[in-house]
Amino acid sequence: MKLGSKVIVGNWKMYKTVTEAIAFVDALLPKISNYKESVLLAVPFTALWPLHEKCKNTPLEIGAQTMNSAEEGAFTGEIAGRMLKEAGASFVLLGHSERRRLSGETDSVIHKKVERALEDNLLPIVCVGETLEERKEGRSEEVLERQLKSVFEGLKWKGDLLVAYEPVWAIGTGQTATPDIIDNIHAFIEEKVEALLGVKPRILYGGSANSANAPTLLAIPNVGGLLIGGASLDLESFLSIIENSHSFQ
Ligand code: PEP
Numbered sequence: 001m002k003l004g005s006k007v008i009v010g011n012w013k014m015y016k017t018v019t020e021a022i023a024f025v026d027a028l029l030p031k032i033s034n035y036k037e038s039v040l041l042a043v044p045f046t047a048l049w050p051l052h053e054k055c056k057n058t059p060l061e062i063g064a065q066t067m068n069s070a071e072e073g074a075f076t077g078e079i080a081g082r083m084l085k086e087a088g089a090s091f092v093l094l095g096h097s098e099r100r101r102l103s104g105e106t107d108s109v110i111h112k113k114v115e116r117a118l119e120d121n122l123l124p125i126v127c128v129g130e131t132l133e134e135r136k137e138g139r140s141e142e143v144l145e146r147q148l149k150s151v152f153e154g155l156k157w158k159g160d161l162l163v164a165y166e167p168v169w170a171i172g173t174g175q176t177a178t179p180d181i182i183d184n185i186h187a188f189i190e191e192k193v194e195a196l197l198g199v200k201p202r203i204l205y206g207g208s209a210n211s212a213n214a215p216t217l218l219a220i221p222n223v224g225g226l227l228i229g230g231a232s233l234d235l236e237s238f239l240s241i242i243e244n245s246h247s248f249q
Helices: 018-032 045-055 081-086 097-103 107-119 132-136 140-152 179-197 214-218 235-246
Strands: 007-011 039-042 060-064 091-094 123-128 162-165 202-206 225-228
Touching: 007 162, 007 202, 007 235, 018 045, 018 060, 018 235, 039 091, 045 060, 081 107, 091 107, 107 123, 107 140, 123 140, 132 140, 140 179, 162 179, 179 202, 179 214, 214 225, 214 235, 225 235
Parallel strands: 007 039, 007 225, 039 060, 060 091, 091 123, 123 162, 162 202, 202 225
Antiparallel strands: none
């Protein structure tokens, strides 16, 4: 995986069957074939293996949207990191706010998942972000600090590190955080993570990014890329964002 200065990560959530995923990737690959930097796409588990062969020796890296913290075991319905790795995943999203809210993932569970992902040679992309209520109460930094501390404290890792700042109020709402908020929060996250791990993280922004606002978001100096939900499902929108990011490399 070769990370450019602005990394684009799509998150398909629970959209696209295998047939739909293959059609999308078949159309995307010829358009990005001469790119040197990787484009990342977090797909449903079922699409990993079918996309694996297609993405070999291409700039497209496929990954998963969650995993279990155990190596293997009697955990009905769960998936292990090494299963994802063998099925073709090179990265995994961890701590997405939809997982925190819908599946009760706590910071300490996310910490264990990050450890396991690193053991299984998967690059974790750790998502953090405050809710609207927390922002209104002026507690954004306090919440982010707690999330970062629980997830990263005690981790022995000196390699690439991707953190996605995804304010919960901006995900799927059409309401993007302002450049000022993003700039301040990214600086805050960078400082906290560096203090915890001694590693400078790359910080992605996520929350209603689309082809229209991507040029503004990507131009913010401490935005290391974008995590894109809805707009990654549409080929034209996703391509337009990728092409824009390419102009910064
Ligand atoms: C996401 O799911 O991580 C996300 C940022 O979604 P959206 O782009 O749709 O807001």
